[in-house]
Amino acid sequence: MNTFKPVFTAIALAIVSASVAPSVHADSLLMQRVQQEKGMSLPKKGMSMAQVERQFGAPTSKLDARGGGSAKQPVINRWMYPGYIVYFERSHVVHTVLNTPAGNNTNPQAPK
Numbered sequence: 001m002n003t004f005k006p007v008f009t010a011i012a013l014a015i016v017s018a019s020v021a022p023s024v025h026a027d028s029l030l031m032q033r034v035q036q037e038k039g040m041s042l043p044k045k046g047m048s049m050a051q052v053e054r055q056f057g058a059p060t061s062k063l064d065a066r067g068g069g070s071a072k073q074p075v076i077n078r079w080m081y082p083g084y085i086v087y088f089e090r091s092h093v094v095h096t097v098l099n100t101p102a103g104n105n106t107n108p109q110a111p112k
Helices: 004-038 049-056
Strands: 061-066 076-081 084-089 092-098
Touching: 049 076
Parallel strands: none
Antiparallel strands: 061 076, 076 084, 084 092
16 A cells, blocks of 8 residues: 555645645735726726826926837836836726735725
8 A cells, every 4th residue: 555645645635735725815915906907097908198197287207218120019108106016018008907015915905
């Protein structure tokens, strides 16, 4: 009889359980973040820089542009606002991302 089989099975189950738990937690955090974004007034895809600045005010900072080396790599501009970053391809919004501080990953809705 092989005495290592039950031990191996227990170890395998522990490894699988440990690898699934972070994935489930990450999915939960992502769903919370999407719900939080839906409830906020954020710049929408396709808005121009002028529209964003008119509606949301001046950004706290404008980060250095990236890309622009070819037609397949357009210039990407990033504007920082309190709580989120707006990404522009050339001069139009392609995405707005909420800031999630590294120390607040377990509960993004908790006060800082």
